[in-house]
Amino acid sequence: AIAGTAYLAYGVYELRHPDDQFLPDPTKKNLVILGTGWGAVSLLKKLDTENYNVIVISPRNYFLFTPLLPSCTTGTVEHRSIMEPIRSITRHKKAAVKFYEAEATKIDAERKVISIDDISDVKGASSKTDVPYDMLVVSVGAENATFGIPGVKEHSCFLKEIGDAQQIRKKIMDCVETATFKDQSPEEVERLLHMVVVGGGPTGVEFAGELQDFIDQDIKKWIPEIADKFKVTLIEALPNVLPMFSKQLIEYTESTFKEEKITIKTKTAVKKVTEKTVEAEATGPDGKKFTEVMPYGLLVWATGNAVRPVVKDLMSSIPAQKDSRRGLAVNEYLVVQGAKDIWATGDCAVAGYAPTAQVASQEGAFLARLFNTMAKSEAIENQIHELSSELNLKPGVDAAAVAREIEAHEKQLRRIKDIKPFHYTHQGSLAYIGSERAVADVSWMNGNFATGGGLTYLFWRSAYLSMCFSTRNRVLVVVDWLKSKAFGRDVSR
Ligand code: NAD
Structure with missing residues (x-):
């Protein structure tokens, strides 16, 4: 019994203290996720983090279960009960995820760089810096509409x-x-x-x-x-x-x-x-x-x-977004129209649905599937490439066997690549x-x-x-x- 308890305690300890430190792998793409709301967290939950260098940036280091927020105003539910620290979400991922508590102040879609501003109250702490990305998911939500009404x-x-x-x-x-x-x-x-x-x-x-x-x-x-x-x-x-x-x-x-x-x-x-x-x-x-x-x-x-300033600013830098009023117009794969390697989910995206938690969470899960598939097909494409060069360069290989292998990979690739557009x-x-x-x-x-x-x-x-x-x-x-x-x-x- 003692050994069992000790083993269990060790297991819990291990779970709480993962060895993995976030070390960006130069062979992998930098996938930056902005936000820790419904869209971002549902993406993070289902994303295979081994495929990318995943970086999450948000001024809030927790996920908030918004449906019970009205109950918090009267104390029917206490606020900590509906908050989940982002670290407790990332620590369960297969590969380490980097989190920066900061606000994204500018997205430069040309240079593929995000300017972030640390919101720390610690005196003298460094505050502003840039984070480069290869792929970006904007899930920053929206702010409160006031319609400019005075007071x-x-x-x-x-x-x-x-x-x-x-x-x-x-x-x-x-x-x-x-x-x-x-x-x-x-x-x-x-x-x-x-x-x-x-x-x-x-x-x-x-x-x-x-x-x-x-x-x-x-x-x-x-x-x-x-x-x-x-x-x-x-x-x-x-x-x-x-x-x-x-x-x-x-x-x-x-x-x-x-x-x-x-x-x-x-x-x-x-x-x-x-x-x-x-x-x-x-x-x-x-x-x-x-x-x-x-x-x-x-x-x-x-x-x-209402649309957040950082989103408004990004929209103004993309000509294809000029007619969009309520947020980033996205296509059926949630790709931001007119931008390269940027996706958007939730209340900051306009995909033709109401701005609800349900929509954002389904969009996040869809993007996780999309990114997992993209990584998988890239790996298979590399395998096909290697096999093809083997066929051409190595004398004496069993050409028929390699060709059969290539064909099997291509078949698998077609099946994987056939990912359907987002459907709510x-x-x-x-x-x-x-x-x-x-x-x-x-x-x-x-x-x-x-x-x-x-x-x-x-x-x-x-x-x-x-x-x-x-x-x-x-x-x-x-x-x-x-x-x-x-x-x-x-x-x-
Ligand atoms: P909302 O946009 O759904 O409703 C805002 C209401 O304010 C509108 O009916 C509008 O006519 C009114 N309004 C605007 N300006 C006004 C003014 N000057 N004076 C008086 N009234 C004015 O906003 P919400 O309730 O914050 O919801 C936002 C989104 O989140 C919606 O898509 C909603 O469906 C979703 N949501 C869903 C749930 C749920 O399903 N339980 C809960 C919260 C939010």
């Missing part, structure tokens, strides 16, 4: 990164504690406890649902004196929320929000944000437009994606809408099913749990769910 950047919280969720969590409690402070005026209490969400896409809807749960299930019980003062308002410019879901689920979501006392203001477009108010242009039932000014305590801005398989859309209900539009066995309610919520939970990156993440998320159910969410700031 948005300065006064609202976004919901894209882990820091955003932490900021929201602090801000909620800050509003609550300030509202209960001595001698607050009733108007100020009302303002502080008015939580406004702009954008009725899945991000806005899921956050509004989580927030209302937090208020109803915890804050009201802990601080009853302000229980009836809370108000959550969801603002959407279009006539309805969740436009990507079926009509019945939109109606179900809207009626659930009504029950939960979340106010939905559709046909209302925010035009200006100040430190304490949101100004919107609303359209009444008679079609007349009017301006509405809403004081708020917390403002969460979730109006979708939509598995469905899921969203949590609060009070332990979810909506799901699921594609299954050539059919589409739309469901909403408590059972769908259990399905939502199990689907997200199975999609978590690692067993460690899964265990942590389940523990968080149990913890927040048993003891209530943590209301400390």
